[in-house]
Amino acid sequence: MKSSYLSIAARYLALTLVALLTMGPFLWLLSTALKSGSENIFQYPPSLLPAQPTLENFWRVIETQPFLIYLKNSVLVAGLAVAANLIFASLAAYPLARMEFRGKNLIFILLLSSMMIPFQLLMIPVYNIAINLGLQNSYLGLVLPHACTAFGVFLMRQAFLGIPRALEESAMIEGLSRLQIWWHVLLPLVKPSLATLAVFSFIGVWGDFLWPLIILDDPGYYTLPLGVNRLANTFSMDWRLVAAGAVFSILPILAVFIFSQKYFIEGAMRGAVKG
Amino acid sequence: MQKSPGLVPYLFLIPACAIIGGFVLYPMLHAIAASLTDYNMITESRFVGADNYRKLMQDPFFWNSLGNTLLYLLVVVPFLVIAPIFLALLVNKSLAGIKVFRAIFYLPVITSLVVTGLIWKWVYEEQGILNYFLISTGITDNPVAFLTDPANALFSVMAVTIWTGLGYYMVIYLAGLQSIPKHLYEAAEVEGISKWQQTIHITIPLLKPSIAIVAVMSSIAAMKVFEEVYVMTQGGPLDATKTLVYFIYQSAFEEFEMGYASAAGVVLFLLTLGLSLINLFVLRRR
Numbered sequence: 001m002k003s004s005y006l007s008i009a010a011r012y013l014a015l016t017l018v019a020l021l022t023m024g025p026f027l028w029l030l031s032t033a034l035k036s037g038s039e040n041i042f043q044y045p046p047s048l049l050p051a052q053p054t055l056e057n058f059w060r061v062i063e064t065q066p067f068l069i070y071l072k073n074s075v076l077v078a079g080l081a082v083a084a085n086l087i088f089a090s091l092a093a094y095p096l097a098r099m100e101f102r103g104k105n106l107i108f109i110l111l112l113s114s115m116m117i118p119f120q121l122l123m124i125p126v127y128n129i130a131i132n133l134g135l136q137n138s139y140l141g142l143v144l145p146h147a148c149t150a151f152g153v154f155l156m157r158q159a160f161l162g163i164p165r166a167l168e169e170s171a172m173i174e175g176l177s178r179l180q181i182w183w184h185v186l187l188p189l190v191k192p193s194l195a196t197l198a199v200f201s202f203i204g205v206w207g208d209f210l211w212p213l214i215i216l217d218d219p220g221y222y223t224l225p226l227g228v229n230r231l232a233n234t235f236s237m238d239w240r241l242v243a244a245g246a247v248f249s250i251l252p253i254l255a256v257f258i259f260s261q262k263y264f265i266e267g268a269m270r271g272a273v274k275g
Numbered sequence: 276m277q278k279s280p281g282l283v284p285y286l287f288l289i290p291a292c293a294i295i296g297g298f299v300l301y302p303m304l305h306a307i308a309a310s311l312t313d314y315n316m317i318t319e320s321r322f323v324g325a326d327n328y329r330k331l332m333q334d335p336f337f338w339n340s341l342g343n344t345l346l347y348l349l350v351v352v353p354f355l356v357i358a359p360i361f362l363a364l365l366v367n368k369s370l371a372g373i374k375v376f377r378a379i380f381y382l383p384v385i386t387s388l389v390v391t392g393l394i395w396k397w398v399y400e401e402q403g404i405l406n407y408f409l410i411s412t413g414i415t416d417n418p419v420a421f422l423t424d425p426a427n428a429l430f431s432v433m434a435v436t437i438w439t440g441l442g443y444y445m446v447i448y449l450a451g452l453q454s455i456p457k458h459l460y461e462a463a464e465v466e467g468i469s470k471w472q473q474t475i476h477i478t479i480p481l482l483k484p485s486i487a488i489v490a491v492m493s494s495i496a497a498m499k500v501f502e503e504v505y506v507m508t509q510g511g512p513l514d515a516t517k518t519l520v521y522f523i524y525q526s527a528f529e530e531f532e533m534g535y536a537s538a539a540g541v542v543l544f545l546l547t548l549g550l551s552l553i554n555l556f557v558l559r560r561r
Contacts, residue, residue, distance in 0.1 A: 014365055019379045022442065025394045026382065028404050032397065042402050045411070092291030095284030107288065114299040116551035120499055120520045121540035124527050125302035125309065145298040148291045178283050207387030209502050214528060225389040229506065232393055239397055246390050257385050261378050264385070268443070269450035 026250070033057055033243035041239055057244035061231065067248055069220065070227035073139075075252070077223055078205045080143045085201040086194055089152030090160075094182050096153065097160035098168065111150040119145075119210070127214050137218040146205050152197050159193035160186060196267035199260075206253055224249040303544075310537035320534065327538035337539060339514055340522035343429060347518060348497045351433050355440045355493040356486060362441060363448035364474070377449075381442040388439065392506030395435045396422065399507075422508055425515035432503050432516050440496070444489045451485030452478065495550050498543065519543050 028048075034057070035041055035050040061067055095101065096108070119126075126145055135141030163186060171181045187194070209225045216222060219230065231245040257264055310327055314320035331337045366377050383391060398405050399421035406418040421431040455478065463473045501520040504510060510517035510525070517525075523543065527536035 008370065011365065011368065011370065015373075015376045018362065018365070019376055022380055022383055022438070025398050025438075026386075028398060029394050042400075044402050044407070046402070046404055046407050048404075088290040088294065091287045095280070095287045099280045099284045101280060101284040104284075107292065110292075110300060111295065114295050116548050117299055117303050118495075118499055118543060118547050120501065120523060121306055121537075121544045122299060122302040123524075124533050124537055124540065125305035126298055128305075129297070129302060144294065148294040150295060153291055178280070178287075182287075203385055207385075207389075209387065209389045209505075210524075225387040228387075228393065229389050232506070242393060243397065246393050249390055250386055253385050253387075254382075257378070257382075261374070265377055265381060265446055265449075268381075268446040269453070 029243050030247055032239055033247045035240055037240070057240045058248060061241055061244045061248060065227065065231055065234075065245065066219065066222075067224075067227060067245065070222050070224045070249075071252065073142075073221055074206060074223040076139060077142045078202055080139065081146045081205040082198050082201050084143060084147035085149065085152050085197060088148040089197060090156045090187060090190070090194070091182070092148070092153045093156035093160055094178070094186065097157045098165075111153055115150045123210065123214055126211075130215055135215065137216055137221050139221070141215050142212055142221070142223070143205075145211060146201070146208070149201075152201065155193055155197055156190065159190040163189050192267075192270065195263045196270045199263050199267040202256070203264075224252075306537045306540055306544075309534050310541045312534045314534040314537070315531050316533060317531065323534070327535050330535065331538055331542065336514065336517070337522060340517045340519050341542075343515070343517060344498060344500070344519040346429065347433060347436075347500060348494055350430070351436050351440075351497045352490060352493050354437045355444055356490050358437070359441055359444035359448050359489065360479075360482065360486070362445040363452055364478070366445070367449055367452045377445075380445055383439045383441070384443045386439075388502035389506050391435060391439055392503045395431075395438075395503075396507045399431055423512055425513045428508055428512055428515045432500075432507055435503050435507070436497070436500060440493060444493065447489055447492075448482065448485050451482050455481045491550055491553055495547055498547055498550070 031048060031050055032041055034053040034055070036052050036054045036056060039047070039051050096104065130136060130141050130145070133141075135144065167185055167189075168181055171185045176184065207225060208223070209229070212221075212223050212226050213229075216226065219227075222230065228242075228245050228249050232242045235241045309320075311322060311324060312320040313323050313326075362380060366373055366380065386394075397403060400406070401418050401420065401423075405421070406415075409415045409419065410417075420427060422428050459477050459481075460473055463477060468476070499520055500518045501524065504516050504518055504521050505524075508516040510521050519539065520543065523536045523539045526532045526539060
């Protein structure tokens with residue numbers, strides 16, 4: 001089977017080329033971040049690898065900029081937002097999947113229509129509401145607008161629809177309340193969908209820029225994307241530091257990604273199948 | 276028989292409805308109302324009827340940004356619909372290390388757009404790595420001014436959007452590919468139909484629903500481009516990269532013409548709504 005070896009080799013070649021295309025810019029960023037102050041980063045031809053790799057740029061960024069605070073803020077905001085999304089979406093999904101009540105159709109239509117509204121249209125009124133509620137420069141202000149999405153509600157509803165009614169009915173006969181059924185019977189059965197929702201909300205909130213940009217002016221609440229942007233504005237002349245800050249901001253999500261790669265890609269696929 | 280749930284469903288729905296109602300639906304109505312006023316955060320806002328919309332129609336900056344956004348759509352969407360199909364076909368095979376490749380292709384998706392924008396700003400530098408690559412391979416003689424030449428800037432930003440989206444849509448296609456029944460290929464194999472023919476006659480037709488979804492998702496995303504522009508070009512040079520959302524952002528938060536910006540936002544909404552309705556229609560048909 002000579003041709004099949006050839007086709008496998010061709011496939012690996014193509015895979016490697018695309019991998020270079022997606023990884024290349026990251027590697028170039030990393031190389032820049034590791035170059036020492038004595039090395040000319042604008043020299044021509046550019047040196048692909050740092051002559052004397054050093055971590056000094058990272059230390060300088062952490063010393064001169066509150067990057068550890070940005071990191072703490074990002075982790076806190078993403079964690080709270082993911083938890084809120086999981087709880088609120090699966091709470092709302094239960095009656096929509098399993099109960100009959102007045103106004104169900106209306107709620108359905110309202111939820112569905114909310115999916116068509118771009119945040120970019122809402123940023124002005126949401127900004128005003130947040131100011132009126134005193135949410136400027138607060139974690140609550142960063143999390144609340146992201147705390148539940150119609151996409152999440154529908155994803156969880158779809159998951160609940162796949163659970164046999166008999167399970168729920170026997171739990172009722174045993175005298176469990178609806179809340180207990182939701183927590184003890186239904187949620188353990190939809191863990192894959194919960195993982196999907198967690199991944200989607202995590203990526204969305206972790207990378208979010210426009211909303212924090214509008215609602216924060218106190219750098220003490222800045223998340224990593226805003227911190228990196230601020231760093232770029234402060235040190236636009238020194239790309240070593242900007243690169244170090246950017247690498248620093250990528251590392252946490254990269255760690256999460258490597259650790260739970262399976263959930264990211266399978267979760268995204270599940271989301272895709274559900275539409 | 277289940278007993279009537281009474282108030283229970285409403286209690287379950289309260290948090291979700293409060294958040295989505297309070298931060299999406301109510302603001303939506305608010306935005307439409309604001310678009311009919313001269314609201315600017317300084318003076319008392321007055322009802323001005325359709326004045327903002329009339330002003331938009333005569334504002335060359337608005338038309339420029341709308342034009343840029345539509346051009347964005349026309350260039351980026353075909354790329355993001357077609358290229359990820361090949362990527363998905365490439366990684367839809369059980370080879371050693373294929374999961375690593377999938378993960379690598381997905382990296383740009385998890386990176387925040389601000390960071391992606393900065394990375395590419397650095398790659399696009401006049402004496403940067405990309406120009407070095409282009410010159411040393413003889414593709415160009417002189418360095419390309421990717422972000423500083425108005426003729427190039429929008430396309431350079433588009434390339435970053437495409438680079439970011441490849442892995443995302445690849446995964447959607449991968450899901451589509453894996454839902455195609457295996458026996459179809461086995462039957463084709465028995466009939467002696469070549470792999471290439473199988474791709475054309477089995478894979479692509481059965482992938483149509485995914486193709487439709489990617490088309491709609493990527494067009495809606497292209498309507499909302501902001502971060503790449505904000506970080507790489509600030510809408511410049513000479514407004515060449517000013518997109519609709521960047522126009523809204525500037526009008527609202529730099530010039531504080533909130534009413535006017537809201538009107539532009541409503542236009543954005545109507546365009547997105549059109550695309551979303553196509554989306555729903557496509558999903559229903561599936």
